[in-house]
Amino acid sequence: MNETPCPNCERLEARIRELEEQIAALLKRLQELEGRQAKTSHTSNQPPSQDKPWQPKSERQKTGRSSGAQPDHPGTTLKMSAHPDHTVHLPVTGHCGCGQVWGDVPVETQVTRQVHDLPAWQLQVTEYRADVKICPGCHHRQRAPFPTHVTGQVQYGQQVHALTVYLNVAHFVPLERTSEILQALCRARPSDGTIALNLNLAADRLQDFESHLRTALTQQPVLHADETGSRVNGKLQWMHVVSCAQLTFYGQHARRGRAALEDMKILPKYKGILVHDAWSSYFKLPAQHALCGAHLLRELRGLAEHHGQVWAGDLREALRTVYHELKAGTLSPEARTAFERRFDELLEEGLLANPAAPPVPGRR
Template identity: 40%
Template sequence: MTKCKGCGHSLEHVAPLQVDIRQVFDLPMVRMEVTQHEREVKGCPECHLVQQAEFPFYVTNHVQYEPVITSLILYWNHAQLIPCERVTEMVKALVDHSMSAGTVVNMTRRWLPVLEAAIEEIEAALLVSKTLHVDETSLRVNGKKQWVHVASTAKATRYGLHRSRGKQATDDIGILPRYKGTMVHDAYSVYPMYTEASHALCHAHHLRELRAYTELYGHSWSKEMTKALLEMKQAVENAGGALPEEEVRYWETVYDELLANGRRELDERCRQSKHDGVRNAQNFIQRLEKRKQESLLFLRKKEVPFDNNQAERDLRMVKVKQKISGTFRQEDDAEAFCTIRSVISTLQKHGKPVWESLQKLLSGESLETILHSS
């Protein structure tokens, strides 16, 4: 505004009465940029040795994509779980550059060795943790069921793919045989085979089973056990994470009495020919009696949680991936997904920006440096 709209007088040197501000957010125009790297090859005139300069370590082909665009593709495909075909559509729409779905897959495979180095750092962090959450879920690969096993903490995640659900799988993946802290898990029989570690059972699983006996079959013992477990959980929270030994012994007595009451109730139901849910409930009570120490370890150890929700949350993204993109066609691609998701999940748990962090990893920075940077 340089002139008065009323009389036409110049306003060029008039001080403003006030300054009004409005902000508009937008993106700059994005385009694909090509950088040409050249290196000189020279021969020494004295000794005739032919020598050449070095390209940047990530420049390994005559034509390739650099870490910025590659990390963005990996972020879309593996962090946001966008299928390969839709990733190529996004690249075309944003930068008017054609890219095949095969190129997206090849990007993952090409950079996998860099990300596998980060996996070693993740495994080292898991092995020194006081508690380790473990679980497994199925995944379809080339039309066949395989298994994704997870070992995780609040700060690190390691996924491993295997054709087996059992001990052969956890042995091959290699974390559980070396772990010596406390494993938190469901009642799956494989985990207690690792005797170098102590074990804690997930009460979220127990509460689901107890609710079924209460709501489906009308058992009263299961309602009382549910109430007692939740009261134990509240007592531990009120105490700041662990109970005095005298209080632990009190809850152990309550635990034993409720299981004994449960056995008597189930026996009475059998005498009255009310067999609904009885056999499963008897097996459940037997498991709680046999594995009492694992069930109640959270009362004594501050670092042992009430449930295994950490592992269940970490596995949820595997099911989301399968729901969005369907199955994997090749086992190598499923294994690559597990590797990259391990890194992405660990970055997210540390509050690090995933795309920016992937750029740094692909440019040569270590995961440890990224996780501990401010």
């Protein structure tokens, strides 16, 4: 017996399928939005400056020991100086309880204490007086030359210049606050223009050093590269860094990608191992590539905590465990082999849990 299809049933089934597709799309979108809302610098590549102001999570493993210096820590103590700059003699005066005058008693020994402090800061003004002579024969006027570093009638000296550059560059103190610090310490208040001039002079004098630094970095077997957003005159630019254990190069640039790397003149010709955060511009370089472990731990934490992917949490714990064992020198060859096998297994689980999405026309 043939059953006649019910037009209403077919429409109902089509509508149900349509609603199921919409629900699936909405659930996927909801998951993406929840993951984006929960994203921090501890679960992704988001910079710490965009985090919400609560206590960050630490990657350190608990050891059960109390905070502060440990029993086997050598510690540091302020030590007596063998060559004090000033000595203050403190004589014994007055009378002993028996009536003896202490001034008539010879000194048996001395007990010393030292105070390490800064001297009172104040500007020292050096005045240069150049002789001027007039030749009695031809009446030519001749002045003695000033030192090369004395270019103005009144100026700050090299120590003040160096301190302003140090505060502004090494400690990121703004120009106005740098002036305020100097005024509080030594009653000198250089203007913003003077500090800016000091920065330009320092940059000019470091050109040879910068060239040597570039050369030294390209000769290192392993380099680390990263970049972060930086505001310059209210506009977004990028602070790039290339470093190894002993050397660090900073480069400010308006671009984040290839153009900045070309201008820094380090990475485009580097052939060693480059550790980075998987930013696409780095993969276009001729170096051998290694992904930053700290960034991997953040991404794995985000996948485990916000997307429920168990393999990511297991891989994160395996990476942290092998790192701490390697750092402590307790990683055995057998444990290393077991970790590598487990690493491959967890990567396979990750690939199965996250199949490649089919390409969508018109979308990257």
